Amino acid sequence: MMIKHEGEGCSRRKKTDSAQKTDNCDSNLTVNLSSPVIAAFKVFQLELDTKHDKYERLVKLSRDITIDSKRTIFLLHRVTSVPGVEEVLTEADVKLDGVRQKIGMIAEEIRGEDLYQFHRAFTPGIQEYVEAVSFHHFIKHRTLISLEEINAKLVFVKDSDAKETAEGQQPIGAQQVLTFQVTPTDYLLGVADLTGELMRMCISSVGNGDMDTPFQVSMFLRQIHDGFSYIGNTGPYEVSKKLHTLRQSLSKVEDACYTLKVRGSEIPKHMLADVFSSRTSMIDQDEGVA
Structure with missing residues (x-):
């Protein structure tokens, strides 16, 4: 047999009465659309x-x-x-x-x-x-x-x-x-990404018998790297973060030029691109690049 406490029923009736009063207040609440505050918030809404x-x-x-x-x-x-x-x-x-x-x-x-x-x-x-x-x-x-x-x-x-031609206006x-x-930041970030494309161009040119482009690219990347070194950690965060990728591209191109200069006469031209690609993948593994 469940015993109902007297205080429990009173508290429920109080909660019910309070909820009814709240509902009555909400139903009687009206928004004045001509209020300056409402008008200001409508302007804010339109702007956002x-x-x-x-x-x-x-x-x-x-x-x-x-x-x-x-x-x-x-x-x-x-x-x-x-x-x-x-x-x-x-x-x-x-x-x-x-x-x-x-x-x-x-x-x-x-x-x-x-x-x-x-x-x-x-x-x-x-x-x-x-x-x-x-x-x-x-x-x-x-x-x-x-x-x-x-x-x-x-x-x-x-x-x-312009639709009017009054004085002082355009006809x-x-x-x-x-x-x-x-912006200078966008320019620097775009140039930093360019180094990756130049590295790919270097490897592709060797595979097609072009032995001059790798050395031109190597010198060019070295100049870009020296320029970014002046910025260092004082520049934008994105620039310093991409500097690591720039160094990777430079090392791969320099490694390709080294192989071409030292062992170019030993390796047939049609196999040079494969040698460079394999050495590039080895460098990526050593540096922890996926």
């Missing part, structure tokens, strides 16, 4: 939604730029295996022009905005573009493209949206100039 939508559009543009830049890099690697280098470079120029058009869309999106509010949205694509355009420049000129040269090509002419159909400036 606009910013988030723009951020997502920039992320999508960055993804497209990354994909097109990677395709350009894959195309440029064909220069070690085809006789018509100029045809490959011309086709790469067309692809890079398409990438620049997408960068122009980024410039249009961030016009009048603080660049660093949205920088994280498009920095991966810009780094990949720097890698592609610097790889193209090296193949063509055997030098490193400067930040000024990259930014000089990121100037876009857009049709103005109908006028054009305006938009510029996009690659």
